[in-house]
Amino acid sequence: xxxxxxxxxxxxxELIVILAILGLVAGAAAPLIGDVLDGFRAHGATADxxxxxxxxxxxxxxxxxxxALVVEPDxxxxxxxxxxxxxxxxxAGPLGLVDGAVASSNATIRFSPKGFAVPAGTxxxxxxxxxxxxIVNILGRVRIASGPPP
Numbered sequence: 205x206x207x208x209x210x211x212x213x214x215x216x217x218e219l220i221v222i223l224a225i226l227g228l229v230a231g232a233a234a235p236l237i238g239d240v241l242d243g244f245r246a247h248g249a250t251a252d253x254x255x256x257x258x259x260x261x262x263x264x265x266x267x268x269x270x271x272a273l274v275v276e277p278d279x280x281x282x283x284x285x286x287x288x289x290x291x292x293x294x295x296a297g298p299l300g301l302v303d304g305a306v307a308s309s310n311a312t313i314r315f316s317p318k319g320f321a322v323p324a325g326t327x328x329x330x331x332x333x334x335x336x337x338x339i340v341n342i343l344g345r346v347r348i349a350s351g352p353p354p
Contacts, residue, residue, distance in 0.1 A: 242332030249329045250336045250348055253282065257313060260284045261344045264315035275311040275327060319344045 214222075256273055263284065264271035272285045311327045320342060327338040337349045 238332065239334075242334040245331035246329055246334040246336045249331065250338065253327055253329065253338055254346060254348065256282055256284060257338060257340060257346050260313065261315045261319050261321075264317055265319045268317040270314060270316060270322075272312050272314040313340050315344060 253273075260271045260273040263269075263286070267286070269287055271287075273282060274285050275282045311325065313325045313327065314322045316322050321340045321344045322342075324342045325340050327340075329336045329338070335351055337351075339347050339349055341347075
C-alpha cells in the first residue's frame with residue numbers, strides 16, 4: 205500500500221508536543237505511585253501481623269501456656285514468645301516486616317491459655333502516610349482499621 209504525498213507521518217513539532225504531554229502526565233502520576241506503594245507495604249505488614257496474632261492466640265490455647273506477640277523495639281520486626289512472664293522462650297521469629305513499614309515499637313499483645321487478650325491492645329502500622337491499626341479486643345478477636353487512632 206503506497207502512501208500519498210500528504211500522509212508521510214508526523215512532523216517534528218507534533219512529536220515534541222506529544223512527548224511534552226506524556227512528560228507532564230508522567231510527572232503528575234509520580235507522587236500517586238508513591239502513595240500506592242505505601243498502601244501495599246502497610247497492607248502487607250498488617251497481614252503479616254494479623255497472622256502472627258492468630259498464631260500467638262492459637263499456640264496459647266493449644267499449649268495451655270501464656271503467649272505474647274512482641275513487636276521489636278525498632279518496630280521493624282516481631283516474634284512470638286511463650287511464657288513471657290517466666291522463661292520467655294521465643295517460639296517464632298524474630299520476623300521482619302515489609303521494607304518501609306514500621307509497627308508501633310514495644311507493643312506487646314499477651315494471650316492467656318484460654319485465648320483471651322490480657323489486656324486488649326492495638327498495634328499501629330505505618331508506611332509513609334498510610335496508617336493501619338490491628339485492634340485486639342479482650343476476647344482475642346482482631347479487627348483492622350485504617351487511619352490514625354481517633
